[in-house]
């Protein structure tokens with residue numbers, strides 16, 4: 001008997017396509033605007049994973065023609081110092097997007113800092129004004145990871161209307177905004193979390209199953225409805241018995257690939273889409289500023 005294998009939702013390829021489109025849009029806009037779009041990524045401390053993400057974002061900016069105003073602060077930087085930096089960036093005419101790389105060291109209050117970013121430069125879509133616009137279904141800057149997932153589903157013509165979508169995870173960064181976006185697309189949405197009873201009975205109902213948890217291999221083949229679309233948001237570094245480490249998602253890829261119709265790889269699925277939407281939000285903010 002032939003073994004079934006899920007088709008891959010290739011976030012890396014789509015992210016490259018989006019970057020090319022953005023690069024062309026910037027080339028067209030820049031002569032009228034007199035400057036390139038600008039993105040400021042603020043990082044505090046030396047969390048190696050955060051440093052790698054920031055480098056990836058800066059490389060992507062360079063590739064499409066967005067100027068980076070990245071700032072790297074020592075761990076002991078105070079809340080007041082960061083608030084001052086954000087206030088200056090809010091008024092900096094060269095800057096269209098401001099992003100605070102999370103997590104921050106414990107002595108800093110991330111929520112207060114995110115609230116200081118002016119909503120029209122909030123390219124991470126985490127300011128209450130932009131989250132409120134999402135709740136109301138109004139246009140606004142949308143959180144990058146959930147918006148990237150929606151764009152990936154759209155690219156592969158995955159129907160959402162009337163479908164059962166299950167989101168595992170309820171963070172403000174991924175789970176909650178994604179659930180709202182799926183609702184906006186007329187899916188019937190269930191959100192599961194660490195207190196949900198019998199996760200398997202919830203996940204096996206899902207036509208679209210999205211895992212945003214941070215637990216390697218949480219979702220196994222027996223938790224997936226045959227023919228489902230499975231999106232793996234998790235990024236977990238696991239150490240092999242050989243001592244080498246590798247990145248895995250929340251979904252047990254090998255077994256789930258035999259049951260699902262579509263599946264995102266880790267790496268190469270949701271991760272590159274997050275960066276692509278960050279760039280897209282920056283260019284959107286840039287073009288809006290231009291027209292205002």
Ligand SMILES: NC(=O)c1ccc[n+]([C@@H]2O[C@H](COP(=O)([O-])OP(=O)(O)OC[C@H]3O[C@@H](n4cnc5c(N)ncnc54)[C@H](OP(=O)(O)O)[C@@H]3O)[C@@H](O)[C@H]2O)c1
Nearest residue numbers: 145169170171174193194212213214233234235270271274
């Ligand atoms: N690919 C990307 O671009 C990207 C972007 C962002 C995040 N991520 C990754 O996505 C994962 C989630 O990130 P996050 O920021 O949303 O994490 P988070 O803030 O830690 O949230 C995790 C969520 O998972 C739920 N959860 C924990 N254990 C569970 C279990 N056993 N069963 C069901 N639900 C459980 C938690 O429930 P409670 O609310 O009840 O605690 C929480 O809602 C992480 O691996 C992160 O690295 C990837």
